[in-house]
Amino acid sequence: MTEFFPEVKKVKYEGPKSKNPLAFKHYNPKEKVLGKTMADHLRFAVCYWHSFKGLGADQFGANTILRSYNVASDPMQKAEQTMQAAFEFFGKLGVNYWCFHDRDIAPEADNLAETNKRLDQIVKLAKKLQKDTGIKCLWGTTNAFSHPRFMAGAGTNPNPHVFAYAASQIKKAMEITKELGGEGYVFWGGREGYDTLLNTDLGRELDHMALLLHLAVDHKKKIGFKGQLYIEPKPKEPTKHQYDFDAGNCFAFLQKYDLVPHFKMNIEANHATLAGHTFHHELAFSAANGILGSVDANRGDLLLGWDTDQFPTDLYDTVLAMYIILKSGGFTTGGLNFDAHVRRQSIDNVDLFYAHVGAMDAFARGLKIASKMLKDKVLDKVIQKRYAGWDTPLGKQIESGKMDFVKLEKYILEKGEPKLQSGRQELLENILNEYI
Numbered sequence: 001m002t003e004f005f006p007e008v009k010k011v012k013y014e015g016p017k018s019k020n021p022l023a024f025k026h027y028n029p030k031e032k033v034l035g036k037t038m039a040d041h042l043r044f045a046v047c048y049w050h051s052f053k054g055l056g057a058d059q060f061g062a063n064t065i066l067r068s069y070n071v072a073s074d075p076m077q078k079a080e081q082t083m084q085a086a087f088e089f090f091g092k093l094g095v096n097y098w099c100f101h102d103r104d105i106a107p108e109a110d111n112l113a114e115t116n117k118r119l120d121q122i123v124k125l126a127k128k129l130q131k132d133t134g135i136k137c138l139w140g141t142t143n144a145f146s147h148p149r150f151m152a153g154a155g156t157n158p159n160p161h162v163f164a165y166a167a168s169q170i171k172k173a174m175e176i177t178k179e180l181g182g183e184g185y186v187f188w189g190g191r192e193g194y195d196t197l198l199n200t201d202l203g204r205e206l207d208h209m210a211l212l213l214h215l216a217v218d219h220k221k222k223i224g225f226k227g228q229l230y231i232e233p234k235p236k237e238p239t240k241h242q243y244d245f246d247a248g249n250c251f252a253f254l255q256k257y258d259l260v261p262h263f264k265m266n267i268e269a270n271h272a273t274l275a276g277h278t279f280h281h282e283l284a285f286s287a288a289n290g291i292l293g294s295v296d297a298n299r300g301d302l303l304l305g306w307d308t309d310q311f312p313t314d315l316y317d318t319v320l321a322m323y324i325i326l327k328s329g330g331f332t333t334g335g336l337n338f339d340a341h342v343r344r345q346s347i348d349n350v351d352l353f354y355a356h357v358g359a360m361d362a363f364a365r366g367l368k369i370a371s372k373m374l375k376d377k378v379l380d381k382v383i384q385k386r387y388a389g390w391d392t393p394l395g396k397q398i399e400s401g402k403m404d405f406v407k408l409e410k411y412i413l414e415k416g417e418p419k420l421q422s423g424r425q426e427l428l429e430n431i432l433n434e435y436i
């Protein structure tokens with residue numbers, strides 16, 4: 001069989017002393033942390049779109065990256081070679097999962113029926129490769145944002161004909177995700193948002209978006225797809241205002257439209273920072289509300305205002321992310337999907353490996369450090385002390401709803417000023433540094 005990434009053999013764990021840039025220094029898949037293997041904690045996935053379809057193009061210039069799987073003139077031959085290359089890459093890297101959009105794996109044909117036939121052809125190959133390698137599908141999704149028909153949105157399009165197209169596409173994408181044994185299905189709101197309110201019926205569009213999600217839930221039941229549904233928040237880009245702004249906004253939307261039982265969040269680090277939050281915040285908010293599902297592991301650049309989708313290398317980010325994930329019980333259906341692409345100048349095959357190896361090691365370190373912090377209960381102890389007042393009679397009475405404004409006022413008139421306590425932020429930051 002053709003080898004598409006001949007310069008790299010299997011990436012192995014060699015330990016922290018290794019100087020081999022193509023070896024893991026920290027990610028040792030079988031090593032146990034808190035009773036579970038690192039592979040089972042981290043559930044790494046490679047994304048198909050950036051890793052195999054993104055070839056360095058940006059708004060200012062064409063592709064810079066040449067890949068040997070991308071040369072055939074026949075579009076389906078190219079699609080099949082790309083799929084083969086992808087599985088070679090997953091295997092050499094040693095990840096257990098992959099994620100895809102329908103349109104990543106097979107290009108659109110002239111009509112939906114032909115497009116779906118192409119999908120069936122490629123899914124057959126993907127299924128065989130999954131079987132041969134044991135690599136699984138973490139989640140599938142629909143690209144209902146690239147084609148011009150979706151320029152004004154998919155589910156929120158002013159034209160119901162486009163809504164119908166989006167629904168048909170989601171139907172098929174869910175079916176093939178099920179066929180591939182996908183453990184989840186993501187809704188990222190592509191162009192579900194607006195560029196100007198002057199031409200937009202915001203309330204009606206939100207109703208339509210909810211309707212589309214309800215239809216997806218119904219179809220999921222109908223076909224017996226057991227995967228978890230996720231919404232992936234993002235505040236802007238491509239539209240000026242995306243409806244799924246952040247986890248808080250999505251949670252309110254899910255509650256209003258009775259969708260909470262069916263959806264969890266797929267939190268992307270770069271989208272969190274675009275929304276003016278930290279990655280840590282979006283994870284913590286989701287965990288606190290029982291909707292933390294999966295993660296798109298990448299990073300942005302705080303000096304740039306857009307979705308740079310860089311590989312995650314910041315240990316503060318990975319430690320704090322893993323801290324929240326572990327504390328919330330760890331991934332079940334979700335995982336860490338590298339929704340990231342190499343920079344335009346990183347044109348060699350080996351750069352794609354360096355990027356993933358570094359990111360996996362960064363999360364492996366995050367996992368190990370976070371597990372130590374959890375074992376030592378460093379933050380737990382401080383937080384418990386900080387909230388200890390809530391375990392006193394006053395706190396308990398308020399929490400159990402036994403107090404009203406009159407009683408609370410009486411308490412203050414009797415007891416006077418509360419005693420102030422330090423938040424200890426600097427100390428905690430120093431402690432975090434010690435762990436890192």
Ligand code: XLS
Binds near residue numbers: 234
């Ligand atoms: C785009 C999103 C997208 C989703 C899947 O910004 O990150 O890639 O993850 O459609």
Ligand code: CA
Binds near residue numbers: 188232268296339
């Ligand atoms: Ca993403």
Ligand code: CA
Binds near residue numbers: 339
């Ligand atoms: Ca992104």
